Amino acid sequence: MTSFSTLARLGLLMGCAMAQPLVVQARDPVAGQARAAALCVTCHGPLGLSQLPNAPNLAGQPAIYTVEQLKNYRSGKRQHEVMGVIAKPLTDQEIDDLAAWYASIQISVTPK
Amino acid sequence: MTSFSTLARLGLLMGCAMAQPLVVQARDPVAGQARAAALCVTCHGPLGLSQLPNAPNLAGQPAIYTVEQLKNYRSGKRQHEVMGVIAKPLTDQEIDDLAAWYASIQISVTPK
Numbered sequence: 001m002t003s004f005s006t007l008a009r010l011g012l013l014m015g016c017a018m019a020q021p022l023v024v025q026a027r028d029p030v031a032g033q034a035r036a037a038a039l040c041v042t043c044h045g046p047l048g049l050s051q052l053p054n055a056p057n058l059a060g061q062p063a064i065y066t067v068e069q070l071k072n073y074r075s076g077k078r079q080h081e082v083m084g085v086i087a088k089p090l091t092d093q094e095i096d097d098l099a100a101w102y103a104s105i106q107i108s109v110t111p112k
Numbered sequence: 113m114t115s116f117s118t119l120a121r122l123g124l125l126m127g128c129a130m131a132q133p134l135v136v137q138a139r140d141p142v143a144g145q146a147r148a149a150a151l152c153v154t155c156h157g158p159l160g161l162s163q164l165p166n167a168p169n170l171a172g173q174p175a176i177y178t179v180e181q182l183k184n185y186r187s188g189k190r191q192h193e194v195m196g197v198i199a200k201p202l203t204d205q206e207i208d209d210l211a212a213w214y215a216s217i218q219i220s221v222t223p224k
Contacts, residue, residue, distance in 0.1 A: 029224070047221045053176040057169070059221045064165040078190060106222045109159045109171045112141070 027063065032101030035094055039086055048102050060107035066099035139175065144213030147206055151198055160214050172219035178211035 037046070040058070045051050048059030058066065072078035073087035074095075090098075149158070152170070157163050160171030170178065184190035185199035186207075202210075 047223055049219075049221060050174050050177070053174045054180060056173055056177050057219065059219070061168055062162050062165045065162070065168050068166060104224045106224065107161075107169065107171070107219045108222070109161060110218045110220070111159055112216045112218065 027096045027100035029097065029100040029104040032094075032097035032099070036098055036101055040098070043082070048105050058102040059105040061099075061102050063096075063099040063103040066102055067095055070095045070098065139208045139212035141209065141212040141216040144206075144209035144211070148210055148213055152210070155194070160217050170214040171217040173211075173214050175208075175211040175215040178214055179207055182207045182210065 036044070036048075041051075043050070043052050043055040044058050048057060048061075050057045069078060070087050070090060071092075073080060073083040074090060076084065087095075148156075148160075153163075155162070155164050155167040156170050160169060160173075162169045181190060182199050182202060183204075185192060185195040186202060188196065199207075
């Protein structure tokens with residue numbers, strides 16, 4: 001038999017779960033793609049492939065990695081003349097969206 | 113008419129160009145692959161694909177980019193608990209070889 005307190009806890013959990021979309025940022029790869037088209041394509045290409053010898057490919061990078069690097073550029077922990085300027089004004093949401101966009105690009109590899 | 117000094121300069125340039133293979137390090141992707149198999153596969157996979165959420169894919173990264181990052185880890189300019197330890201003992205030649213290996217892996221992308 002289910003006790004009242006168990007039901008109450010269940011209700012509380014369900015309430016939290018239902019409220020979650022209101023408080024947790026959703027990563028939006030479509031918004032990220034739009035922002036990337038404005039900010040990132042010159043060096044990282046329209047699909048996250050490097051356009052310069054000293055710019056990395058971003059296609060398929062794990063979102064957690066990209067978020068961490070953009071935050072490091074934003075804070076100055078990771079230093080790069082251009083990326084420091086690019087990352088400086090980004091919000092956490094914009095960083096999450098950019099990371100979601102690059103993570104959504106699937107890559108396959110062929111060793112030579 | 114070509115002056116002696118122009119010929120002398122040309123000779124000097126040719127001499128430098130011919131001497132170059134003796135002093136410039138050759139990047140060896142096969143040696144890089146062997147070193148990567150010992151040092152890098154746990155986090156970056158046998159073909160440079162991330163095995164952890166906070167480790168980047170290295171497959172297909174431009175060699176110049178990878179060399180710069182490994183030297184930054186080695187010097188401490190770029191900080192990471194694990195990569196600092198991994199990069200510390202690497203020679204320039206070993207870094208060049210690792211970068212050549214990862215650059216030799218061709219990647220193709222498919223956006224979702």
